[in-house]
Amino acid sequence: MKPPRLNSQYIPLVATGVVLAVLYVTGGCLFPNFFSLRVLVNLFGGNAVLGVAAIGATFVILSGGIDLSVGAVIGFTSILIATLVEEHHVAPLLAISLALLLGTGFGAGMGALIQRFELPPFLVTLAGMFLARGLAFVVRPDNLGIHHPFYAEGINHSLALQLDSRVSWPFAATCFVALFLVALVLAHYTRLGRNIYALGGDETSARLMGLPVARTKIATYTIGGFCSALAGVVYTFTTQNGDPAACVGKELEAIAAVVIGGTLLSGGVGFVAGTGMGVLILGLIQTLITYQNLNSWWTVIVVGLLLLLFILLQNVVSALSGRLDNTARHG
């Protein structure tokens, strides 16, 4: 009350930050040139797709739902853009807008099904995943490079920021950071954002409190759909390619990033900032594993174990903070 104490709700977030820092410093101590600008840029550029997808997943999970269609929508979006641009000679910006529109609409559709017919999100978005993946293959059964100058020169040269003679900041990373900032504001400074938290906290209560539950729920999945489609667009930026089979299982990675970022899967508790850090942590883990030169099956085992370790660490920290909280109140 009197001295502004660290609110216990922020402790998981701080824990995530600490782990991120520890991982980064560990890498720097173990490997030469880990602290180089290039590694840092790669971290953002290489994880931009995951980052964008995970931010969408954050909102959906905060609302108490889940979105399994992320990876499939990325695949669909990328192949749609590639086909439109390369085979139908549609202007890239138009193709991108169209893809974003479709993805957003797709999210809204799933949201409407979930909301209006009270179907479980797990199921609807799983069906959404099948649908989007199947449709991606209907658009085109194999991958297709995008050679349009907008991509070849625009995205990769004009829009990339040259940091020094050899390293440049890719436009994909700019998209990730920009979306991250928008999401921060959306989550914490808009009514919609706060309603999403309330919805995830307790749906019945939210309804009785007169919050626009239906609209919020649909909006959440719409945001999710938009982010998935945007991730697909970013995918085309990083690879200059459309692939109907792209990003299989990306949704699980996104969920992992969200969870690592301290958001509860049950909804109502969490932070966009945490997700940002979660994405970087996943990226760092992958980089470290590449640097460490591990064998393939070890890679998956290590990733599994790290995920576990991380969740446990968070549980411990939260439990400790909970106790701290209690003693602070009574003591």
Added chain:
Amino acid sequence: GLFLASCGEEPAKTPGGAAAEAGGGAKKKQIVVGFSQIGAESGWRTANTESIQSEAKKRGIKLLFSDAQGKQENQINALRSFIAQGVDVIAFSPVIVSGWEPVLQEIKKAGIPVVLTDRAVDAKDDTLYATFIGSDFIEEGHRAGEWLAKATGGKAVIAELVGTPGAAPAIDRKKGFEEVLAKNPGMKIIKSQSGDFNRTKGKEVMEAFLKSPEAKQITALYAHNDDMALGAIQAIEEAGLKPGKDIVVVSIDGVRGAFQAMADGKLNCTVECNPLIGPQLFDAVEALLAKKTLPKRTGVMESVYEQSQAKEALPNRKY
């Protein structure tokens, strides 16, 4: 530029020399190669990895090996971290054909030569990589088709088990095979469905084929890989038919299981697709570091095996 292949017994010394020439003064510097593998999705792939790793060890080359678990994003990240780690040569088996230009350009900017293995990339600018070592999937499809044409006298009603949708081998093996069919009007595909390159699906799909009203007409089976063929063979047996006789079976890869099946008379032919490219890969690496130019494309030693050769070849199969 493959003269090094003849060095057979003593490869470890020669590359040292080659590297020393390339590096000028830095005599003791060990060659570092970054290799990004697609994954470990099949026995074929494991043999491929194993060949590369053991060859690197044999030659005293430091190999940074990274496994992309079948994901292009992972592979791109790995390639980028190879740049950051400052390797001498980057080699990789691309997961898919397109989508490599941005990262290849980065590699080029960093002045690192690239060797592609197993699968090619679709890039307009072919200076982005030094050479491609690998099988020609279209050619494999051709060979399977031609063998079948010869064995059946140009008359066959074929069921086809396609590989994973969108994968380069699946697309090209189908294409090569169909090119042969175009020349043989007596051969036609009446059933075609994906078996995802695995046994379970191969068996399942074949079961469904055999229950369709057209099942009785099927005289031949073309499977895009041995695994699917082996699954399908079981389904054929369970339907009370004799694989290899009632239905002629031809597939691609040449794994040991396929040789066993040929020895048992259940599989008729397998077109080899050789994963043991380690020696060729490092020959190329050393040649590159010696500033030699390589042909854009290097084939792999491969052949077609029939039942008659199976018993004899079986003990020598490494994968």
Added chain:
Amino acid sequence: MASDASAPLLEIRGLTKSFPGVKALEGVDFTVRRGEVHALMGENGAGKSTLIKVLTGVYAPDGGTFRLGGAVIRPASTKEAEAVGISTVYQEVNLIPHLSVAENICLGRQPTRFGFVDWAGMTRRAVAALARVDLRIDVRRPLSSYSIAIQQLTALARALDVSARLLILDEPTSSLDAREVGELFQVLRKLRAEGLGIVMVTHFLDQVYAIADRITVLRDGRLVGEYETAKLPRMELVSRMVGRDWSAVAAAPRAVAGVGEPTGEVLLELRNFGRPGLVGPVDFSLRAGEVMGLAGLLGSGRTETARLIFGIERARTGEMRLGGRPIKVHSPRQAIREGLAFTSENRKLEGIIPHLSVRENIILALQAREGLLRPLPRARQLALADEFIQLLGISTPGPEQAVMNLSGGNQQKVLLARWLALQPRLLILDEPTRGIDVGAKAEIEKLVQSLRAKGLAILFISSELEEVVRGCRRVVVLRDRVQVGELTGPALTEEGILQTIAGASHAP
């Protein structure tokens, strides 16, 4: 009343609503005027909560019309109801536990700056809103870190935060203590003077007579009548509610008074028992065949004491003896095996299994004690369920009805049945009469006494001092999470308890 008879604020005509298997409301008329407090009364399951939920758009009515200030309204959601000026505090606390108190008050109508939520402004507004209900707490903390009472006051503050014409309170006082009720009424009187119409559902007759101007009574989903409080004697009201002569029921209360010294052996002994930071130390003992009360203000640590005994929380200091044997209880499971039973005050979260049937809810604890491998035969389950439905007068279409479809009070009875089915040695009742109508309350008191007579030891926690004094032979008083006194015999009066709570050195 006469002053404002011309234009009623709210007029409901012929309201009908049924649920599968249940006619919850049948042709009910209901009128509220400006500047009055109108009590909505009725037994458990009479349809009070349903009426409110239909009015506020939570449920769609099957038939009937609403007029607010003369205009026909048909709210389809709480939001729409709020927009026309109907503000509600529901029976169970319905807020978002993880969010801060401030957000809970302002959610959906946060002050904004350039379209973005203004957090500082929100905190100020929340503090102001809470000041109206006389609460001063850190509004930035999560709601869940506060007690149920504070949560209920927060809900009230939220309801008052909009400019409402009609304020609806569904059992607002069920988790408030006497002082807080007084303060709440202060607020309500002020609002009434401002011309607000207030509908209040409650089971406390005293409170009704303290504040309500008019009373509408429902029974079995039908309207019994509308009365002016001043002209309706208590006995009359109760008879209207229960639909039979009150005297039969009313005979129960005083029956307890004459009970002498319990003869049973000492069953539960607590010595210096507690957990630093949570509650304690407490010292008392309880005999078989005795009802002992635990009294104190909200947050005084009564619930915590019960939870320590039952092993939900582990004690750190002192010792507990059960039947003379020292024992450390570390889980509810173990407590149950030792013959303990505990009804939680939080019915929704810690009590009912909502989707399971009445039967399954009743036998659950018994089955858990019997163990996995010894399932109760179906016939036995049904017999038990029927027995308790009869015994406690649980109003349900049948034993297979899902418990969530029962009214609040009937859910409470099902929970009581769950524990009675165990035939425990010690029964801990935490607010067992919360949200229960007079008739049932009397039934439960009677039941407590008959259980006592059978040799059960009972620890009785209630915020209603009257009830505690009437039913208990001894009362332990807690203040600020420590035991401050124990009252028996002539000292055991409502005044005595209040004095002990207030800190007069009256207790031994």
Added chain:
Amino acid sequence: MRPERFQNRPVRWWSGLEWPVAGLALLLLFNLTFTPGFFHLELRNGHLYGSLVDIINRGSPVVILGLGMTLVIATGGVDLSVGAVMAIAGTVAAQLILRPGFSFPALILASLAVGTLAGCWNGFLVTWLRVQPLVATLVLMVGGRGIAQLLTNGQQIYFEDARLVFVGNGHLLGLPFPVLLSLALLGLTALLTRRTALGLFIESVGDNPRASEFAGVSTRTVKFVVYAFSGFCAGLAGLIDTSNIKSVDANKIGLTLELDAILAVVVGGTALTGGRFSLLGTVVGALFIRTLTTTMYAWNVKSDVAPVPKALAIIAVCLLQSPAFRRRLAAFRRASPS
């Protein structure tokens, strides 16, 4: 209040089954009219042969996984690791069979035990370490195949042992052995949950874990048991799948089968939020999904676009089951004539 009509009917094993069954019937009806030979059954080599047999045969692993998954979901959890656990159990079986002198029953026990052990690990994470089920089982889903590959060193293993081959390929009483296995498991599960109090405890834990704990139900034990059981089921399914193709391929076996199992549970009418569950519903759900796949084979739907009809069919069945949908439909019908 006077009840209009008494709801005195206990929840029976068939209640809630009408919609999944209707969906399945609809699908079969479609095939009856449009797919020639779909219902053709004959006796070949002394056993039944035909598409319908394929459905129940190939559906067996999904049924088996689904039974375990039903219980897990009923406690409010989910098990994503079953596919990976299948791979581990299958690998163990295949490796042991190649080891001379290893007794066959011990082999079966060993691979089932490995599956159960994996389930125990999940249960341990969920109960003792309080990791959310989705994440806890994600760990093994990601890492499990790695473990399986570690065991085989990345090689595929082939075997011909007649006893092991029988598990997935044999016939008894004219029916494929896996079908009999899944029927037996259904019986066992029903016995386990309905003839003991386990079913009640699972439902109560799934519905309100805190209240169940306070009522003396050991939520830990209940949750632990269901995850272990799900692991056991995955072990059995892994055994069947491995035996079925006489080889083990740690990368492919059981891939995405966890999704099919979850779908089977949901199509069968068990809510993902936990609480009431229906074993028979899951069986019907699994058959529905399998029939869908077989139908698509019969119609030569290319496997890359096959997810589209699958998604549509699943949404349709779930809509049929959704009370909200039926309410809206009824309201629509009432509104339209006027």
